[in-house]
Amino acid sequence: MSEEENKPGETKPEAAEPAEAASPRPAGEPPEGGAPAASERRPLTEEEKAARRQAAAERAAARAGAARGAASGGAAGDAGGPEAPPKPPSPNQPLLDRAVQLLREQIAEDAVVEAWINEPNDHLPTLVLKGEYWPQAARLFRDHAEFGCRYLRNMAGVDCETHMEVVYHLLNMDTGRNYCVKIRTDRDRPSVPSATPVWETANWNEREIYDLLGVDFPGHPDLRRIMMPDDWVGHPLRKDYVPLDPEV
Amino acid sequence: MIRTEELLLNVGPQHPSTHGVFRIIVKLDGEIITEATPVMGYLHRGTEKLAENLNYTQIIPYTDRMDYVSAMTNNYVLCHAVEKLMGLEVPERAEFLRLIVMELQRIASHLVWWGTYLLDIGALSPFLFAFSDRETILNLFNELCGARLTYNYMRVGGVKWDAPEGWIDKVKNFVRHMHGKLDEYHALVTGNEIFLSRIKGIGKYDADTAIAYGLSGANLRCTGVKWDLRKNEPYCIYDRFEFDVPVGQNGDCYDRYMVRLEEIRQSLRILEQALEQFPEGGETMGKVPRVIRPPEGEIYVRIESPRGEIGCYIVSKGKAEPYRLKFRRPSFVNLQILPKLLIGENMTNLITILGGIDIVLGEVDC
Numbered sequence: 001m002s003e004e005e006n007k008p009g010e011t012k013p014e015a016a017e018p019a020e021a022a023s024p025r026p027a028g029e030p031p032e033g034g035a036p037a038a039s040e041r042r043p044l045t046e047e048e049k050a051a052r053r054q055a056a057a058e059r060a061a062a063r064a065g066a067a068r069g070a071a072s073g074g075a076a077g078d079a080g081g082p083e084a085p086p087k088p089p090s091p092n093q094p095l096l097d098r099a100v101q102l103l104r105e106q107i108a109e110d111a112v113v114e115a116w117i118n119e120p121n122d123h124l125p126t127l128v129l130k131g132e133y134w135p136q137a138a139r140l141f142r143d144h145a146e147f148g149c150r151y152l153r154n155m156a157g158v159d160c161e162t163h164m165e166v167v168y169h170l171l172n173m174d175t176g177r178n179y180c181v182k183i184r185t186d187r188d189r190p191s192v193p194s195a196t197p198v199w200e201t202a203n204w205n206e207r208e209i210y211d212l213l214g215v216d217f218p219g220h221p222d223l224r225r226i227m228m229p230d231d232w233v234g235h236p237l238r239k240d241y242v243p244l245d246p247e248v
Numbered sequence: 249m250i251r252t253e254e255l256l257l258n259v260g261p262q263h264p265s266t267h268g269v270f271r272i273i274v275k276l277d278g279e280i281i282t283e284a285t286p287v288m289g290y291l292h293r294g295t296e297k298l299a300e301n302l303n304y305t306q307i308i309p310y311t312d313r314m315d316y317v318s319a320m321t322n323n324y325v326l327c328h329a330v331e332k333l334m335g336l337e338v339p340e341r342a343e344f345l346r347l348i349v350m351e352l353q354r355i356a357s358h359l360v361w362w363g364t365y366l367l368d369i370g371a372l373s374p375f376l377f378a379f380s381d382r383e384t385i386l387n388l389f390n391e392l393c394g395a396r397l398t399y400n401y402m403r404v405g406g407v408k409w410d411a412p413e414g415w416i417d418k419v420k421n422f423v424r425h426m427h428g429k430l431d432e433y434h435a436l437v438t439g440n441e442i443f444l445s446r447i448k449g450i451g452k453y454d455a456d457t458a459i460a461y462g463l464s465g466a467n468l469r470c471t472g473v474k475w476d477l478r479k480n481e482p483y484c485i486y487d488r489f490e491f492d493v494p495v496g497q498n499g500d501c502y503d504r505y506m507v508r509l510e511e512i513r514q515s516l517r518i519l520e521q522a523l524e525q526f527p528e529g530g531e532t533m534g535k536v537p538r539v540i541r542p543p544e545g546e547i548y549v550r551i552e553s554p555r556g557e558i559g560c561y562i563v564s565k566g567k568a569e570p571y572r573l574k575f576r577r578p579s580f581v582n583l584q585i586l587p588k589l590l591i592g593e594n595m596t597n598l599i600t601i602l603g604g605i606d607i608v609l610g611e612v613d614c
Contacts (some may be wrong), residue, residue, distance in 0.1 A: 002400065021568070032249065036361040118547070120332060120333050120545055120547055121332070121545075121548060121549075150459050153462065153557060154548060154550075154559050154561060154574075156561045157578075158571075158572045159572070159591070167561070169548050169559075169561075173473070173475055176480060176481070180548070198371070199460060200457075200460045201462025204580065204584050205581075208580075212297075226288065226289060227288070227289040227292040227613060228289060228292065236294060236297050237296060237297055237572075
């Protein structure tokens with residue numbers, strides 16, 4: 001857990017800003033398929049710069065706070081340190097901590113890879129889980145009284161260039177609580193256990209993600225292409241996708 | 249006992265009652281469906297892929313073309329997502345205009361559904377009634393933004409055009425007129441014995457099934473689940489107005505029909521209040537940077553479109569174009585239950601059930 005203490009958000013905000021603003025996650029410039037955004041070269045106005053800097057700093061602080069809370073497994077408290085940012089904790093922080101705790105107790109100690117509060121998105125508790133535990137974790141999310149997420153409202157696949165991500169937005173209709181769960185998977189052979197046995201609605205969504213991003217969903221009853229023709233080559237939403245026939 | 253041969257029948261993709269280019273392959277035993285396999289993608293334009301190379305303002309016209317019967321709500325979901333990610337304020341007048349056009353759009357969309365559904369079942373004249381009233385709404389939109397179907401009306405931070413002189417009064421007139429029309433619709437169709445026997449008890453499912461299949465909108469509410477995002481997760485300024493969420497009980501085509509017609513009534517109620525409180529003056533665009541560049545992060549917003557929960561998931565890397573844009577399309581999700589509903593049904597009910605789900609193929613295929 002020592003690397004968590006060294007997150008940029010932990011240091012003084014001024015030090016964190018340039019690093020955040022320049023290039024946050026992927027190391028090296030992503031290969032953009034020969035279409036670099038021309039507008040990117042336009043210098044930012046002072047106003048935009050300031051806004052971005054502030055947003056980045058806020059996010060970093062929120063993330064660091066959430067990670068700290070999650071790391072100490074529920075009994076978060078204020079033990080994080082006196083130099084913690086003065087920002088009040090998110091109203092959903094207890095919800096996130098509890099979710100992490102439940103997953104660790106009921107599924108596995110290392111089930112949760114990362115957890116944070118997505119502040120602009122109504123303080124949405126966001127958890128990154130290990131793919132191998134997903135079938136049990138999905139059932140826990142649906143059946144456990146404290147989660148009760150019987151409604152899978154959205155599924156999305158994201159090609160993050162370093163890895164693939166499948167994102168689930170879950171909802172408990174009785175309490176109105178929302179969770180976002182992400183499963184990261186290898187980019188060359190992406191595979192995430194199917195959630196169709198848990199939520200029927202995942203069926204076509206998984207087919208769509210398979211079709212457009214090439215993610216395999218072991219356990220899916222009928223994993224076929226859904227949008228593109230059956231004989232299509234490649235998965236169009238991948239960032240490195242090159243059309244087989246440029247005329248099309 | 250007479251045995252019949254199994255028959256494989258292809259319906260669509262070009263068939264008027266599939267409302268677009270939807271295809272379904274059904275296996276028939278006599279007249280009873282034993283298996284149904286939907287095939288789609290004929291209208292897949294890769295909106296999500298295209299969006300990755302467009303800035304946010306350029307994506308708005310593409311949302312028009314997803315659910316082309318309800319373009320205003322599609323416009324809104326994208327703009328709302330970007331505004332939320334950037335923390336932008338939308339001026340009061342723009343919020344009112346947005347709400348008014350979205351509710352008008354809901355009425356127009358339900359009218360299209362009502363007319364074409366009855367057309368599918370075999371009643372021709374209601375279609376003409378519905379389209380003449382929808383025409384009034386389209387004319388209002390035309391006056392507002394110069395387009396009748398794909399409006400491209402909303403912008404990140406507000407709306408493109410202010411209401412022209414006298415427009416609000418015209419909407420008020422329409423609302424008054426529509427109340428009477430709705431009674432007329434009920435008198436014309438709802439009591440019809442033949443129609444009722446075609447839709448009552450057909451395509452039934454319960455609340456648990458609906459939730460497991462992720463259904464939303466009237467398809468969910470017809471089972472008695474009181475879930476409307478305008479009430480449960482208010483956006484825009486819906487929390488200021490009084491309206492009811494109509495629900496059904498049996499989860500059949502009849503309940504879906506009644507829920508949709510009642511929703512028109514509730515939309516009229518919202519419109520009455522909104523038109524009454526419509527602010528005198530004010531801006532229609534908020535303070536928006538010249539280049540819209542949401543900060544790095546991600547967001548999932550959802551609103552209640554006429555067809556259910558339409559959502560927009562944006563992953564931003566701080567650039568003018570989204571890194572990933574995903575639309576949660578209610579038609580696509582709602583359609584999933586179709587094969588399940590069809591098994592064991594009579595072939596003639598295929599159209600009744602498909603129509604009852606209310607899909608728009610532009611949205612299914614995206």
